Structure formats: structure tokens, C-alpha cells
Amino acid sequence: MASSWTTLRHDPNQWSETLRRAMTMGDQALNLHLSHDAAPLARVIAVTSGKGGVGKTNIATNLAICLAHLKERVLLLDADLSLGNVDFLMDIRSRYNISHVISGGKSMEDVIQYGPGGVRVICGGSGLDKLANISEDEQHRLLRHLSRLQQETDTIVVDTGAGISSSVVNFCLASDHVLVVATPEASAMADAYGMIKVLVRKGYQGPISIVINMANNVEEGKRAYTRIAYAARRFLQKDLYFAAVLPKDERLCMAVRSRKPVILAYPRSRVSSSLKLLASRLSEMHCAKKASHGGFFRKLVRWLN
Numbered sequence: 001m002a003s004s005w006t007t008l009r010h011d012p013n014q015w016s017e018t019l020r021r022a023m024t025m026g027d028q029a030l031n032l033h034l035s036h037d038a039a040p041l042a043r044v045i046a047v048t049s050g051k052g053g054v055g056k057t058n059i060a061t062n063l064a065i066c067l068a069h070l071k072e073r074v075l076l077l078d079a080d081l082s083l084g085n086v087d088f089l090m091d092i093r094s095r096y097n098i099s100h101v102i103s104g105g106k107s108m109e110d111v112i113q114y115g116p117g118g119v120r121v122i123c124g125g126s127g128l129d130k131l132a133n134i135s136e137d138e139q140h141r142l143l144r145h146l147s148r149l150q151q152e153t154d155t156i157v158v159d160t161g162a163g164i165s166s167s168v169v170n171f172c173l174a175s176d177h178v179l180v181v182a183t184p185e186a187s188a189m190a191d192a193y194g195m196i197k198v199l200v201r202k203g204y205q206g207p208i209s210i211v212i213n214m215a216n217n218v219e220e221g222k223r224a225y226t227r228i229a230y231a232a233r234r235f236l237q238k239d240l241y242f243a244a245v246l247p248k249d250e251r252l253c254m255a256v257r258s259r260k261p262v263i264l265a266y267p268r269s270r271v272s273s274s275l276k277l278l279a280s281r282l283s284e285m286h287c288a289k290k291a292s293h294g295g296f297f298r299k300l301v302r303w304l305n
């Protein structure tokens with residue numbers, strides 16, 4: 001089986017190229033929403049899924065660390081408003097979240113935690129859902145802080161909750177690129193398709209890429225991707241992109257038990273190699289094209305409203 005994963009690593013599979021094209025398509029669409037912000041903004045990658053427990057938080061966390069190792073300035077936003085557990089995986093303590101900035105008294109610096117590799121982290125229960133319910137003045141003040149944060153960052157990785165609740169969908173709609181995580185299990189594939197359907201129906205025009213996690217081998221993972229992509233093309237007229245197949249790997253479970261991201265606990269494990277590959281592809285793509293659009297947080301408020 002090891003050789004299958006090696007094959008994947010060397011498989012040109014045109015992923016970078018197609019994704020680069022997809023990003024261009026996405027940017028063109030997003031340019032319709034050009035803002036007045038001058039500095040380049042971080043591109044925002046949302047990691048989401050239809051079914052819960054498929055590996056989003058592990059993927060988002062490890063991806064953020066890998067991107068930081070590639071010299072990107074990374075912000076990891078735990079947007080799981082119910083059960084966020086990035087802090088658990090990163091083994092960091094968070095005392096404040098954005099709601100404390102909204103209610104006054106705390107600054108963004110108090111909210112941001114520093115994780116491994118210098119990854120900045122905004123922990124769960126982030127209070128971002130309250131953005132729609134505050135006065136316009138407060139909204140502008142907060143958005144100024146958040147936009148500055150986005151200007152000081154290369155990539156924001158957003159770990160969303162599972163399922164098609166409006167908060168999860170809103171975070172995805174405000175992002176530049178959505179990674180939908182599924183496993184080869186039929187229910188996870190069906191729920192991934194359900195999530196994609198909602199995003200497309202709500203008018204999301206950016207690239208959507210599929211990550212198949214916990215695969216027994218590359219072939220199984222690629223088959224799962226093909227089935228989801230086929231349904232999306234046939235019934236939604238939406239092309240999906242293949243991002244990665246990540247193996248089922250006991251090392252990841254061992255790392256979770258010791259509250260460490262697998263990429264740090266077991267950097268040579270099979271799943272770590274695949275995560276590094278995913279990160280380097282995304283980073284490469286980022287160098288080729290920086291996001292230029294109206295800003296994640298501004299768009300988020302628009303969707304929340």
C-alpha cells in the first residue's frame with residue numbers, strides 16, 4: 001500500500017493546473033465585489049463537510065501548520081460555533097473570543113493565540129455569528145480590525161462545523177476556496193454532495209475541491225472523488241477539483257490522544273506526507289495568484305445580514 005501513496009505523490013493528475021484555473025475563475029467572479037481595500041488580502045480556505053467526524057479539524061489544523069512551515073503567514077479560524085476543538089488539538093488555552101471584542105474591553109491581540117509554527121489561532125465559539133446583531137458602528141469598528149488582520153495574513157484556514165446549517169454555509173460562501181471533506185463511506189459522500197448542492201444553489205462561484213479522508217488506499221479515495229464529482233457535474237453543472245486522498249492512519253488517532261497535530265507528532269507518517277503535499281499544492285497556487293476581493297469578513301457580514 002505504501003507504494004500507492006508514493007504514486008499519488010508523484011501523480012501529476014493536473015490538480016495544480018486545474019485548481020489554478022479554477023482560482024482564476026473564482027477570482028473573476030469575486031472581482032464583481034471589489035472593495036476599496038488597497039493591500040492584498042489573505043485568501044480564505046474553508047474546510048467543511050456534510051457529515052460530521054470526517055476529519056475537518058485535523059485537516060484544517062495540520063494544513064495551517066504545513067502552510068506556516070512554507071513561510072506563509074497563517075491564521076486558523078475555528079468557526080465551529082458549537083463544538084470547536086482546534087484549541088484541544090493545538091493544546092492551547094483560549095480565554096477570549098471575538099464576542100469579547102464586540103462587548104468591549106478586549107482587543108484582537110487578546111483573542112489571538114499562537115499555535116505551533118507561529119500559526120495564529122482564533123478559537124471556537126468565536127462570536128463571529130454575532131456580527132449581524134451589533135450596531136453598524138460596532139460592525140465597522142470590528143471589521144476594520146478584522147480586515148487589518150486579513151491584510152497581515154497570507155492564508156486564513158477556516159475550520160467549519162459539519163452540515164448545512166446557515167452558519168456553516170455562510171462561512172463557506174464568504175471564502176475564496178472550499179475544501180469539502182468526505183470519507184469513502186456512502187453516507188459521507190452523499191452528505192458532501194448535499195453540502196455542495198446548497199453552496200451552488202446559494203450562488204457560490206469559487207472553486208470547490210474534494211478531500212477524501214480515511215481512505216484505505218488511493219484507488220478507493222479517487223473512486224469516491226469521482227462519484228461526487230460526477231453527481232455534481234451531472235445534476236448541478238458544477239466542476240469539482242480533486243485536492244487529496246488522505247489515508248486512514250492510526251498515527252493520527254495517536255496524535256489526537258496526545259493533543260498534538262499529527263504533522264508534528266509523526267511527521268513521517270503516511271497521513272503527514274499527504275497533508276504536506278496538499279499544503280504545498282495550495283501554497284504553490286497561492287504564489288501564482290493572490291486573492292483579490294471584497295474581504296472575507298465583509299462578505300461574511302453581508303451573508304449574515
Ligand SMILES: Nc1ncnc2c1ncn2[C@@H]1O[C@H](COP(=O)(O)OP(=O)(O)OP(=O)(O)O)[C@@H](O)[C@H]1O
Nearest residue numbers: 052053054055056057058162214247248249252256
Ligand atoms: N486520516 C485519519 N486516519 C484515522 N483516523 C482519522 C483520520 N482523520 C480523522 N480521524 C479520526 O476522526 C476523528 C474526528 O476527526 P475531526 O475531529 O478532525 O473530525 P471533524 O470533521 O472535525 O469532526 P466534527 O464534525 O465533529 O467537527 C479523529 O479524532 C480521528 O480519530
Ligand SMILES: [Mg+2]
Nearest residue numbers: 056057080085
Ligand atoms: Mg471539527
